[in-house]
Amino acid sequence: MSALKTLGIGAIVALIGIMIYLWGHSDGRSGKPPGLADVSYAAPKEWSPTKASPSHEVYYPGTEDLKPDEMRVIACGSGMPMPRLKQAAACFLIELGNGDKFIFDMGTGSMARLYALGIPLDYLDKVFLTHLHADHMGDLPAFFIYGPQNNRSVPLRIWGPGGGGTRPEWGTKAAMDSMLDMWAWMTGTLVGTIDTRSMNLEVTEYDWSKINGVIYEDNGVVIRSIPAVHFEQSASFILEWNGLKLAFSGDTLPNKWWIEHTQGVDLSIHESIFMPDTAVTKWKFSGQEALNAVTTIHANPAFFGKVMAMTRPKHAVAYHFQNDFDTLPATIRAVEQVYDGPVDYAQDFMVWNLTKDGVRTRIAVPNPEYYPTPPLQEKQIMTGGDRYQTPDWVLDGFPDEMDAVARKIYDDFNKEHGTEYQFQLKK
Numbered sequence: 001m002s003a004l005k006t007l008g009i010g011a012i013v014a015l016i017g018i019m020i021y022l023w024g025h026s027d028g029r030s031g032k033p034p035g036l037a038d039v040s041y042a043a044p045k046e047w048s049p050t051k052a053s054p055s056h057e058v059y060y061p062g063t064e065d066l067k068p069d070e071m072r073v074i075a076c077g078s079g080m081p082m083p084r085l086k087q088a089a090a091c092f093l094i095e096l097g098n099g100d101k102f103i104f105d106m107g108t109g110s111m112a113r114l115y116a117l118g119i120p121l122d123y124l125d126k127v128f129l130t131h132l133h134a135d136h137m138g139d140l141p142a143f144f145i146y147g148p149q150n151n152r153s154v155p156l157r158i159w160g161p162g163g164g165g166t167r168p169e170w171g172t173k174a175a176m177d178s179m180l181d182m183w184a185w186m187t188g189t190l191v192g193t194i195d196t197r198s199m200n201l202e203v204t205e206y207d208w209s210k211i212n213g214v215i216y217e218d219n220g221v222v223i224r225s226i227p228a229v230h231f232e233q234s235a236s237f238i239l240e241w242n243g244l245k246l247a248f249s250g251d252t253l254p255n256k257w258w259i260e261h262t263q264g265v266d267l268s269i270h271e272s273i274f275m276p277d278t279a280v281t282k283w284k285f286s287g288q289e290a291l292n293a294v295t296t297i298h299a300n301p302a303f304f305g306k307v308m309a310m311t312r313p314k315h316a317v318a319y320h321f322q323n324d325f326d327t328l329p330a331t332i333r334a335v336e337q338v339y340d341g342p343v344d345y346a347q348d349f350m351v352w353n354l355t356k357d358g359v360r361t362r363i364a365v366p367n368p369e370y371y372p373t374p375p376l377q378e379k380q381i382m383t384g385g386d387r388y389q390t391p392d393w394v395l396d397g398f399p400d401e402m403d404a405v406a407r408k409i410y411d412d413f414n415k416e417h418g419t420e421y422q423f424q425l426k427k
């Protein structure tokens with residue numbers, strides 16, 4: 001009997017609700033349920049069936065002006081030492097409204113992501129390395145050596161930790177000298193064939209042990225470093241420009257320098273490696289290895305969350321883990337137990353637009369078919385005595401029958417372009 005009564009009362013309440021809704025419509029009101037009167041779901045009038053959409057949920061690289069007071073950050077590598085199609089290893093591009101662009105770390109797999117943004121390489125000439133693990137600099141050798149083919153016409157500038165720890169030969173200068181030696185054949189054989197101005201490196205070693213020391217200052221941009229707790233010779237960066245402040249951890253355990261110097265930054269990008277269970281089930285680590293990795297070398301999600309709770313950035317970014325459907329929930333749970341502020345769990349091509357008004361997060365949709373962007377200077381091929389020449393006996397391997405084919409290619413090209421190039425294999 002009482003159940004029937006409840007049902008009856010329920011039906012009456014529902015009926016009143018419907019009447020209120022209809023009443024709202026009948027007299028021209030929006031028909032919103034009572035209590036939500038200030039919330040509107042109607043499309044704003046800028047929307048049109050034929051015009052460009054007034055708001056983009058994604059970022060199409062190369063289609064938006066960067067405003068003079070704006071900073072844009074793009075994750076070109078959000079993952080781990082094992083690069084994957086979905087996530088390259090650590091790499092973040094920072095673009096400023098004053099025209100400066102900085103690359104913080106260039107981990108394995110990140111080069112193709114950088115290229116996919118369609119930015120002329122002459123603009124991407126400043127690379128800052130937090131440390132020399134391959135998941136933070138593994139794509140640097142290829143990015144450097146393919147400057148000429150991809151139209152960089154200026155030297156590449158590298159900032160990296162100096163030696164000065166256990167062994168001086170562990171410094172960035174020594175590593176870059178070895179890299180140049182590694183490419184000796186490649187650079188030597190290209191001389192006189194293409195524009196090789198980009199095959200120059202300018203290496204600056206910063207003192208990784210300095211606390212909040214300035215390692216770069218130009219054009220209104222200041223970059224400082226603080227030591228990271230990650231073996232030795234590892235650092236984190238703090239970039240300041242135009243009243244905006246960005247912190248980037250590289251790899252580190254939670255550390256007191258980060259907590260002191262990144263309080264309230266606009267964007268705090270900090271490593272948050274996998275959960276120990278993931279290390280065991282997915283990476284096949286032993287239990288001890290897993291716990292060592294996430295509590296003595298890297299910051300696990302709980303460490304990450306606690307660091308963010310202690311520094312309260314305007315916006316936090318967790319990276320350096322495989323961000324998958326089955327790993328993300330446990331990561332979020334661990335972070336949320338200690339931190340309740342805004343946080344993004346980075347994926348490749350996640351993009352953040354920073355202004356004084358706040359941070360907007362989207363995903364970039366790059367063109368997977370980009371060709372090299374143009375150089376900003378006329379091409380210059382070095383001529384003269386230094387030109388490399390392949391030995392004649394090797395060139396003699398070119399069959400005589402191909403000569404006519406080659407000449408036809410030249411004839412066709414000259415006809416098309418009004419030029420007079422001549423085919424000549426040997427000097």
Ligand SMILES: [Zn+2]
Pocket residue numbers: 131133230251
């Ligand atoms: Zn590392």
Ligand SMILES: [Zn+2]
Pocket residue numbers: 081090133135136250251320
């Ligand atoms: Zn790493």
